[in-house]
Amino acid sequence: MKSIYRSIEDFGRFLVFFINDMGEMVFLTWRINVWMFKKPFDGKLIFEQMVKIGVESIPVALNTALFTGMVLALQSGYTLETKIKGVSQFIGSVVSISMVRELGPVLTAMVIAGRMGSAVAAEIGTMQVTEQIDALYTLAANPVKYLAVPRFLAFTFMLPLLIIFSDFIGWWGGLFICSMKFTSSTIYIESTRSSLETGDIMGGVIKGLFFGAIIAIVACRQGFATTNGAEGVGRATTNAVVFSFMLILISDYFLNAILIALHI
Amino acid sequence: MESNSPAIRLVKVSKSFGDRKVLDQVDLDVKAGETLVIIGRSGVGKSTILKHIAGLLAPDEGEVWVEGQDVAKLKEDEVNELRKKMGVVFQYAALFDSLTVYENIAFRLLRDFKMPHAKALEVVRRKMELVGLKDDLLDLKPAQLSGGMRKRVGLARAIAVEPEIILYDEPTSGLDPVTSEAINDLILDMQKKLGVTSLVVTHDMHSAYKVANRIAMIYDGKIIGAGTPDEIKSSRDPYIHQFVTGSVDGPMPIR
Incomplete structure (x- = not known):
C-alpha cells in the first residue's frame, strides 16, 4: 500500500516539475525570439550548428x-494481400501517406532529439x-544569444529538411520491397501519384x-538549468x-x- | 569619477539561497588602484560577493556600486558596458572548451569590439607574454592545457580589454606552490603595470599576505574584520586569529 502512495507521490512531483519546466520553456522561447533579432548576427555559429544538427544527422535519418x-x-x-485480398495495388498510397504525414516527421524528430537534443543539453x-x-x-x-x-x-x-529527405528515402524503401515481393514498381508509383x-x-x-x-527549447532549457556537476549533466541529458x-x-x-481542420 | 570615491562599494548587501542566508548586510569598499583580498572558509559567500559585483547575481537587499553605478539597476546593455571595464578570473578558469586559446583570449575583442584578426592576434600575443605564456599555445584547446596554464589563459582573457577592475575567484586553489607563487606575482604585476583595482577571493593565507593592500575576513555572511596584512596577522579577534593560523581550536566550529 505504501509503495502505491509513494509512486503516486512521485508521479505528482514529476508532474509539478514538468509543468514548472514548461513555464520556464515558454519564457526561454520568448527570450530566444527577442535575442534572435539583436545584433550581432552570428552567421558562423548558426552554420556550425546546422552542420552538426542537420548534415551530420543524415546517416541516422537515412537508416x-x-x-x-x-x-x-x-x-x-x-x-x-492476405487479409483483405487482392488490393495490393494500394501499397504505394499506404506507404507514402503514412510516411509523409506521420512516420517521417515523428520518427525523424525522435532520432534527432536522441542524437542532438541530448548533445546540446549535455x-x-x-x-x-x-x-x-x-x-x-x-x-x-548573452548565453541565450550566443x-x-x-x-x-x-x-x-534543418529538421524540416531532414524530414523531406526521410520522406523520400522511406518511399524508396517501400518501392524496393513492394517491387520485390508484391506488385510492379509502376503500380506503386501510380498509386502514390493518385x-x-x-x-x-x-x-x-x-x-x-x-x-x-521543441527539441531546441527543451535541450537548451535543460542545459541552462543544470546544477550539481556531472550528475546534474546526466540528469539534464536524460x-x-x-x-x-x-x-x-x-x-x-x-x-x-x-492540420486536418485546416484541410492540409 | 572623483579619485577618492571607491571603485567598488557594497552597501548592506544581503543574499539568500533558499533558507540559507549567504550574505548578511555586507558593507565593503574597494578603493581605486588597491588590491583587496577577501578571506574566509569555503562556502561562506566569498564568490557570491564577486558574482554580485560582476552583475551575475542581484542582491535581495542592499546596493552594489561599481564605478559609481548601481549594478542591479542597470539594463543588460549598460551592464555589458560596465563589464568592459571589468575582468573576471574564474576559479577553474571557465575557458570555452570548443574554442582555441587564441579564440578564448580574443573572445571579446572579436565579438564585442569587432577587432580585425590581425590586430586581435597582436593583442593576444602581448597579453600572453604578460601572463608568461608562450605563443605556441595559440591553437591548442583548453583541454590540452595544464591547470596552471588554464588559469593564465583565463587571466589573459580577463585583461584582454584593458580592464580597470579585475575580480579573482580563488586564483591559487588547486595549483602547486611554484605555480601559485607565479600567479601571485602576476596579480601584483597587474596592479603595478596596469594600475588596476583588484578584488581577490581566497582562503590561501600565503597568497593573501603577498598580494593584498588590505584584507577583509567574512564569516557567517558578515565582514567581521578588515585591515592591512599586518593588522590581520596580529589581530586579536578570535575568529580571525583562528582562521589565519589555521587552527582547529577556536570559536569556529569545524563542521
Whole structure:
C-alpha cells in the first residue's frame, strides 16, 4: 500500500516539475525570439550548428527512414494481400501517406532529439556547471544569444529538411520491397501519384518546424538549468530526451488535428 | 569619477539561497588602484560577493556600486558596458572548451569590439607574454592545457580589454606552490603595470599576505574584520586569529 502512495507521490512531483519546466520553456522561447533579432548576427555559429544538427544527422535519418519505409511496405503489402485480398495495388498510397504525414516527421524528430537534443543539453549543462555560462556574461555575450539562438535556428531549419529527405528515402524503401515481393514498381508509383498531395508533404514540414523548435527549447532549457556537476549533466541529458519525446508525441496529435481542420 | 570615491562599494548587501542566508548586510569598499583580498572558509559567500559585483547575481537587499553605478539597476546593455571595464578570473578558469586559446583570449575583442584578426592576434600575443605564456599555445584547446596554464589563459582573457577592475575567484586553489607563487606575482604585476583595482577571493593565507593592500575576513555572511596584512596577522579577534593560523581550536566550529 505504501509503495502505491509513494509512486503516486512521485508521479505528482514529476508532474509539478514538468509543468514548472514548461513555464520556464515558454519564457526561454520568448527570450530566444527577442535575442534572435539583436545584433550581432552570428552567421558562423548558426552554420556550425546546422552542420552538426542537420548534415551530420543524415546517416541516422537515412537508416531510420529506409527501414521504416521497407517495413511499412512489407506489413501493408502482407495485410492488403492476405487479409483483405487482392488490393495490393494500394501499397504505394499506404506507404507514402503514412510516411509523409506521420512516420517521417515523428520518427525523424525522435532520432534527432536522441542524437542532438541530448548533445546540446549535455554541452550547455557542462558549460553551466563549469561556470562557462557565467564567463559568457562577463565577456558581454548573452548565453541565450550566443548558445540558444543558433541552436534554435539550426533545429527549426534543418529538421524540416531532414524530414523531406526521410520522406523520400522511406518511399524508396517501400518501392524496393513492394517491387520485390508484391506488385510492379509502376503500380506503386501510380498509386502514390493518385493519392499523395502537396498538402501532405507540407503538413509534415510544418510539423517538423514545431518539433525542431521543441527539441531546441527543451535541450537548451535543460542545459541552462543544470546544477550539481556531472550528475546534474546526466540528469539534464536524460530530461532533454524524455521531455522532447513526450512533447513531440503530444504536439503531434494536436498539430494533426489542426492540420486536418485546416484541410492540409 | 572623483579619485577618492571607491571603485567598488557594497552597501548592506544581503543574499539568500533558499533558507540559507549567504550574505548578511555586507558593507565593503574597494578603493581605486588597491588590491583587496577577501578571506574566509569555503562556502561562506566569498564568490557570491564577486558574482554580485560582476552583475551575475542581484542582491535581495542592499546596493552594489561599481564605478559609481548601481549594478542591479542597470539594463543588460549598460551592464555589458560596465563589464568592459571589468575582468573576471574564474576559479577553474571557465575557458570555452570548443574554442582555441587564441579564440578564448580574443573572445571579446572579436565579438564585442569587432577587432580585425590581425590586430586581435597582436593583442593576444602581448597579453600572453604578460601572463608568461608562450605563443605556441595559440591553437591548442583548453583541454590540452595544464591547470596552471588554464588559469593564465583565463587571466589573459580577463585583461584582454584593458580592464580597470579585475575580480579573482580563488586564483591559487588547486595549483602547486611554484605555480601559485607565479600567479601571485602576476596579480601584483597587474596592479603595478596596469594600475588596476583588484578584488581577490581566497582562503590561501600565503597568497593573501603577498598580494593584498588590505584584507577583509567574512564569516557567517558578515565582514567581521578588515585591515592591512599586518593588522590581520596580529589581530586579536578570535575568529580571525583562528582562521589565519589555521587552527582547529577556536570559536569556529569545524563542521
